[in-house]
Amino acid sequence: MEEVNDKKENDRTRIAVFASGSGSNAENIIRHFNRPGSRAEVALVVCNRPDAQVLQRAARLGVPAEVITRAQLNDEAFMGGMLDRYGIGFIALAGFLLMIPSWLVRRFDGRMVNIHPSLLPKYGGKGMYGRHIHEAVVAAGETETGITIHFVSDACDEGGIVFRTSMPVSPSDTPDDVERGIHALEKEHYPVVIERLLRD
Ligand code: GRF
Numbered sequence: 587m588e589e590v591n592d593k594k595e596n597d598r599t600r601i602a603v604f605a606s607g608s609g610s611n612a613e614n615i616i617r618h619f620n621r622p623g624s625r626a627e628v629a630l631v632v633c634n635r636p637d638a639q640v641l642q643r644a645a646r647l648g649v650p651a652e653v654i655t656r657a658q659l660n661d662e663a664f665m666g667g668m669l670d671r672y673g674i675g676f677i678a679l680a681g682f683l684l685m686i687p688s689w690l691v692r693r694f695d696g697r698m699v700n701i702h703p704s705l706l707p708k709y710g711g712k713g714m715y716g717r718h719i720h721e722a723v724v725a726a727g728e729t730e731t732g733i734t735i736h737f738v739s740d741a742c743d744e745g746g747i748v749f750r751t752s753m754p755v756s757p758s759d760t761p762d763d764v765e766r767g768i769h770a771l772e773k774e775h776y777p778v779v780i781e782r783l784l785r786d
Contacts, residue, residue, distance in 0.1 A: 599784050602669060603678050607635070611776055612628075616631075618778075629649070629673065630652065633651060650672070654668075659686075659687060666689070677694050691739060699735055699748060699780065700745070701734070706744075733775065735747075749779045
């Protein structure tokens with residue numbers, strides 16, 4: 587019996603979180619998984635901006651981080667080698683602003699997800715990130731918005747949808763109000779959805 591448990595512990599899926607900015611989702615995912623008894627752990631944070639706050643968060647939480655350039659991300663030998671070295675089996679994008687190259691999409695087919703702060707396909711695609719989305723939602727007078735967690739494909743924000751949930755938007759809500767609500771939804775659901783995918 588003990589052997590089985592040991593094996594499970596050693597078999598923990600090693601997750602890489604890719605983030606470019608503040609990293610509040612990255613921190614939330616790390617806190618969710620990096621505890622005893624968890625079936626997975628965040629083993630690496632990948633970031634393309636040396637000044638991003640996510641790097642401080644990773645350091646504080648004791649998770650290794652690698653800062654990469656766009657060229658390195660696109661370089662299969664370099665990036666694939668790095669992911670292999672860390673034994674990465676699953677990738678979660680959390681506010682990562684570079685396009686994922688095709689070779690990486692293929693290599694992590696069904697094992698790489700992104701979170702988008704709108705009800706895709708609404709407010710997705712080029713230029714639709716962060717506050718731009720919440721401003722557009724308010725400007726359009728939407729009565730609801732939400733989050734979408736989807737597999738990563740070659741087309742921006744268009745991979746198969748894994749999970750979506752909504753929240754109401756009232757006429758008096760500002761983009762800041764919407765952003766607060768969206769962040770709360772992200773915190774509540776992203777780690778749990780990743781955990782479910784790892785179990786299936
Ligand atoms: C989140 O709203 C996420 O949905 C989007 O980028 C934002 C990242 O925020 N893809 P943070 O860096 O995790 O705080």
